[in-house]
Amino acid sequence: MRMSAFFLPTLKETPNEAQIVSHRLMLRAGMIRQTSAGIYAWLPLGLKVLRRIERIVREEQDAAGAQELLMPTIQPAELWKQSGRYDDYGKEMLRIVDRHDREMLYGPTNEEMITDIFRNAVKSYRDLPKSLYHIQWKFRDEIRPRFGVMRGREFLMKDAYSFDLDPAAARRSYQNMFLAYLRTFARLGLKAIPMQADTGPIGGDLSHEFIILAETGESGVFCDRRWLDLDVLRDAPVYGDDLEPFFTQATGIYAATDEKHDPATSPLPADQLVSARGIEVGHIFYFGTKYSKPLGAVVAGANGEPVTVEMGSYGIGVSRLVGAVIEASHDDAGIIWPDSVAPYQVGLVNLKSGDAGTDALCVDLYHKLQAQGTEVLYDDRDERPGAKFADMDLIGVPWQLVVGPRGLKSGVVELKRRGTAEKHELSPESALARLLA
RNA sequence: CGGGGCGUAGCGCAGCCUGGUCAGCGCGCCAGUUUUGGGUACUGGAGGCCCCCGGUUCGAAUCCGGGCGCCCCGACCA
Structure with a gap:
């Protein structure tokens, strides 16, 4: 690209609404422009980086055995009523009424829809396990959007969903994604620490957040000092291996978000515990039959008996990662792109x-x-x-x-x-x- | 949603309290001259429903009322 012809509106001065470095630099480097609170247009340079990150996320999902599909942004309210989340989700969900007065919504996530697609197509245990994912824009009407693309209302997310016959198999799917996430973030030049996490409105009882340590992070986190210079992937297994030993080892080194961390029961002495702030770039959940049960995602088991499938969901904030990479890699003069995501080499x-x-x-x-x-x-x-x-x-x-x-x-x-x-x-x-x- | 702040040229801001000589500054942009190894200098120029609506007044960017938008601090989330 010749710069004389490139649509690259760089700024010498920083717009005053930008508080954190990634937001300032994305505006100054001509990557994004805000169109309303928490909603951004991606200009050519920003889009190029977004696509590079998206590609790495996709490659690693594919390598992990997940299959890509694409679900719509607009969903019928009906599915959410079936799962019970239509009311639970509250004002964060953008509700829409179409011309026939049908209730619709702009999807904040896709558990219901993927479960619907799955239940209509899969009827036998022989078709399990399956992992499906898509990379699609989401909308969550955040109370307070801030920090540029780090907490936008509209954001690009990779969300994957696993379907398994029993909890043991679901655990393997979870561990598989756990490894995929560590590999993905490493390829982006980021050190992401998997932390025990709350499950929030998604629900479930096994969950990890992947956190990049950063001053400007929104999450308070606690972890074992050993994480700071640990190369968790050094002796990592490959997809298809038994991941249990690796998973046990990696999650054995303490790390928890502040919602989950209890000083009273902390397993670490104070001098071994790091208290820090971090950016959540990924979150994985195992939630069993939370959606498969109300939505009736049932397959025939080996003896012909009906089995409600075990599910997990796995999210990566793709657009947030653009900001996170900048937070992790910049100096006074500007952005320092890792080679893997640089818009130009x-x-x-x-x-x-x-x-x-x-x-x-x-x-x-x-x-x-x-x-x-x-x-x-x-x-x-x-x-x-x-x-x-x-x-x-x-x-x-x-x-x-x-x-x-x-x-x-x-x-x-x-x-x-x-x-x-x-x-x-x-x-x-x-x-x-x-x-x- | 509670608390705080802001809205004047593309960006950063001054002016507002004390209404009229108030449409301003710096950067950027355009033309020219100059300069050419880390945001050069000079000259000239273009660009503004002063967020919107209403009110007060002879007169409103300025005072009053109501809206809208944006940002920051907290409780929630990829």
């Missing part, structure tokens, strides 16, 4: 657009990088070098390839790593080789 900076030499070299590098499948943001604007550096740092592209008249004289370009500010003067050829390695 390389920022190509022409320090003197209009100079025949730098123009020619830049265009050559631009085409060669693109030909190899590298996503390049080429700053060909007629701006001062300082403005270009500042914008590139703000946007956070992992590699900056800088071409200027001075270096050109001695046949070198500069390759800079955004995260470390490490710089190397190289020939254009070796810079290319380095980037394509």
Whole structure:
């Protein structure tokens, strides 16, 4: 993408409604614009990052054996009346009446709908287990939306649902997703700690929240000091293995959200316990027959007897993750994208657009990088070098390839790593080789 | 939903108490000159239902009433 043509409205100053760093940077970097309280438009740069994260989440769900489908955002109230949640959910649910006075709602989650789809299609224990997921916009009419995409009313969520014949099998499904979540967050460059959690209105009795430690997090959390530099995935099993030992070990190291943590019964001495704040990026639940029973999701068991299926649900806040990654990775100059989610791999900076030499070299590098499948943001604007550096740092592209008249004289370009500010003067050829390695 | 605050140019703000010489500043934007390795400097220019409705007044961005919107602190959630 040529920056001269890119719709990238960056800001020098910070809009005053933005309190936390991720919100400020997303506005300044031209990633999002607010359209009303807790509702955002995703501009091209922001959407690109959202898609990258979505893709990693999807790849890991697929690898874990879940199957993707897509359910609508608008749901009939009827299903929610069957589950009993139509009244329970309260004002957080956006209720809609259509032209025929039918009660509808904008889905805050999809347990009812997926259970309905499942019960109509699956009649035999032979078809179990099944895990289904989708990545769809949700709406929860939060009392107080805040912090940009971290607590929006409309947000993109990956929600998966597992169906099993008995509690033991459901536990395996839960553990499978547990591993998938740890792997997903690790691929996003995040350290997520699984914590014992309350189940809230979703219901159930086995539940973990995945928390990124951050000053600006909304959740109070407590964990064993050992979590701070633990690489929980180092000796992790692979999908399909018996996950029980791994699960027992990982959940054996204490970590709990403040709703769940009781100082009176804390298993840790004070000097071993870390009290911190965190961002909830994922939440998994095992809730048994909470929905399958009222909605009648029943299959024939091995002896022909009816069996109400055991269910779990598993959520990842995809749009929230964009903010969470920024909270975890930025400096005074702007965002520092991990390579896995960066909107562009390389920022190509022409320090003197209009100079025949730098123009020619830049265009050559631009085409060669693109030909190899590298996503390049080429700053060909007629701006001062300082403005270009500042914008590139703000946007956070992992590699900056800088071409200027001075270096050109001695046949070198500069390759800079955004995260470390490490710089190397190289020939254009070796810079290319380095980037394509 | 309780408490607090804000709404004036794309963004950040001043002006409001004490009504009229009050449509302003900085950044950004446009044109030109200049400059060219970390947000350059100068000149000129465009851009505003002063959130909306009503009231008071000779006169309202300013005072009064009512709405709407947004933000912050708390109780809830991916």
